[in-house]
Amino acid sequence: xxxxxxxxxxxxxxxxxxxxxxxxxxxxxxxxxxxxxxxxxxxxxxxxxxxxxxxxxxxxxxxxxxxxxxxxxxxxxxxxxxxxxxxxxxxxxxxxx
Amino acid sequence: xxxxxxxxxxxxxxxxxxxxxxxxxxxxxxxxxxxxxxxxxxxxxxxxxxxxxxxxxxxxxxxxxxxxxxxxxxxxxxxxxxxxxxxxxxxxxxxxxxxxxxxxxxxxxxxxxxxxxxxxxxxxxxxxxxxxxxxxxxxxxxxxxxxxxxxxxxxxxxxxxxxxxxxxxxxxxxxxxxxxxxxxxxxxxxxxxxxxxxxxxxxxxxxxxxxxxxxxxxxxxxxxxxxxxxxxxxxxxxxxxxxxxxxxxxxxxxxxxxxxxxxxxxxxxxxxxxxxxxxxxxxxxxxxxxxxxxxxxxxxxxxxxxxxxxxxxxxxxx
Numbered sequence: 210x211x212x213x214x215x216x217x218x219x220x221x222x223x224x225x226x227x228x229x230x231x232x233x234x235x236x237x238x239x240x241x242x243x244x245x246x247x248x249x250x251x252x253x254x255x256x257x258x259x260x261x262x263x264x265x266x267x268x269x270x271x272x273x274x275x276x277x278x279x280x281x282x283x284x285x286x287x288x289x290x291x292x293x294x295x296x297x298x299x300x301x302x303x304x305x306x
Numbered sequence: 307x308x309x310x311x312x313x314x315x316x317x318x319x320x321x322x323x324x325x326x327x328x329x330x331x332x333x334x335x336x337x338x339x340x341x342x343x344x345x346x347x348x349x350x351x352x353x354x355x356x357x358x359x360x361x362x363x364x365x366x367x368x369x370x371x372x373x374x375x376x377x378x379x380x381x382x383x384x385x386x387x388x389x390x391x392x393x394x395x396x397x398x399x400x401x402x403x404x405x406x407x408x409x410x411x412x413x414x415x416x417x418x419x420x421x422x423x424x425x426x427x428x429x430x431x432x433x434x435x436x437x438x439x440x441x442x443x444x445x446x447x448x449x450x451x452x453x454x455x456x457x458x459x460x461x462x463x464x465x466x467x468x469x470x471x472x473x474x475x476x477x478x479x480x481x482x483x484x485x486x487x488x489x490x491x492x493x494x495x496x497x498x499x500x501x502x503x504x505x506x507x508x509x510x511x512x513x514x515x516x517x518x519x520x521x522x523x524x525x526x527x528x529x530x531x532x533x534x535x536x537x538x539x540x541x542x543x544x545x546x547x548x549x550x551x552x553x554x555x556x557x558x559x560x561x562x563x564x565x566x567x568x569x570x571x572x573x574x575x576x577x578x579x580x581x582x583x584x585x586x587x588x589x590x591x592x593x594x595x596x597x598x599x600x601x602x603x604x605x606x607x608x609x610x611x612x613x614x615x616x617x618x619x620x621x622x623x624x
Contacts, residue, residue, distance in 0.1 A: 210372060210373075213372065222371060224369070224371065224372055224373070224374040226374075227374065227376060227377045227378070228329040228374065228375060228376065228377040229372070229373050229374060230329050230330070230331035230332050230368070230370075230373040230374055230375035231329040231330060231331045231375075232331065232373070233331040233333075233373050234331065235330065235331055235332075235333065238336060239336075253318070254318040254319065254322065255318075257318070257322070258318055258321070258342075258345075258346065258507050259342055259504070259507075259544050260342070261334060261336075261337065261338050261339070261340075261341040261342045261345075261543070262330045262331075262332070262334075262341065263326050263328060263329055263330040263341075263345065264330050267322045270319040270322050270323075276330060278330070278331075279330030279331055280330075281335075281336035281337070282336060282540075283336040283337030283338075283540040283541055283543075284337070284539075284540060284541030285337055285342075285540075285541050285542075285543055285544055287541065288541040288542060288544065288545060289544050289545075301541075
């Protein structure tokens with residue numbers, strides 16, 4: 210975002226564009242990356258309801274993958290993933306491998 | 307209106323159609339429990355909502371000028387007055403409705419951490435509850451001033467290592483027991499008081515709807531794991547909130563019209579408190595040789611609170 214001059218700042222420091230933090234990418238914080246293994250996914254949506262960063266994408270009531278622009282790689286999704294027959298549908302992998 | 311209905315069921319599939327009111331890109335720590343709680347709370351509500359936020363992790367990290375992660379009207383004024391700010395907004399709303407300038411039904415929520423709720427914001431909260439404003443105050447309780455570097459608060463559990471009560475040769479963490487704010491709020495005879503945990507999203511969201519459907523002030527305490535302050539892993543916030551409930555450290559219950567209801571009773575599957583303490587580095591010293599008595603004391607405190615809660619439920623029956 211462009212730096213504002215004092216005379217461009219909104220009155221009282223109000224932020225007029227709701228949810229513009231979405232433009233700020235926190236994905237670079239990540240050292241571990243979640244990988245979705247679709248065949249093990251039972252679409253329980255636990256990853257989605259527990260994600261602190263709104264970084265699990267859903268479409269038509271189904272989990273469709275991750276928003277890597279915002280995912281901080283905490284691993285809560287992989288931890289809570291029940292998977293199928295003991296095989297997790299989300300695994301954490303080292304970033305850059 | 308705010309209670310679960312057929313058109314508005316509390317299932318994850320149905321909830322995926324709700325707009326996300328807290329976006330990504332906020333600067334809460336990786337694996338923090340608080341944004342999960344906020345997302346669940348906002349998803350439970352259908353009406354337009356206005357948020358007041360006390361100073362704390364949630365406030366500073368979701369609203370770094372010129373960015374905000376909130377998709378709803380949101381206001382921060384100071385550390386101690388989230389409840390007073392929300393009271394003012396709610397009063398203005400009632401006035402505008404009376405004047406016929408506003409037709410919509412709206413809801414009002416104040417968020418505060420345990421520092422801004424148990425300690426610094428306590429008198430504002432107590433006042434707002436006593437005056438009977440139509441608002442819901444939600445405390446996300448991580449048990450210390452995590453934002454400024456893990457200083458003890460009156461919500462910090464017994465024995466926890468904090469930077470202002472560090473473990474040394476004489477003192478083994480916090481020597482006092484924690485304040486039970488949910489019960490203090492119930493003692494204000496508020497319309498609704500409850501404890502919830504983000505691992506049980508359905509229970510939490512049902513409680514938010516119940517709280518907002520009541521005719522009066524409501525309070526909710528929600529356990530919010532903090533991996534920085536609790537010295538745990540980034541991936542265990544939901545696990546630790548579940549264990550807090552299963553060990554009865556953080557029982558799920560609600561108080562409405564003087565009736566106490568325990569929402570989850572593990573009965574004979576109640577886990578020993580060590581299961582919750584062990585993954586947390588802030589309690590590491592309790593497991594050191596010579597500190598067995600402190601560990602036993604922690605269990606004793608949890609058991610005392612749990613037993614008295616069951617008695618309150620029993621007494622308020624019928």
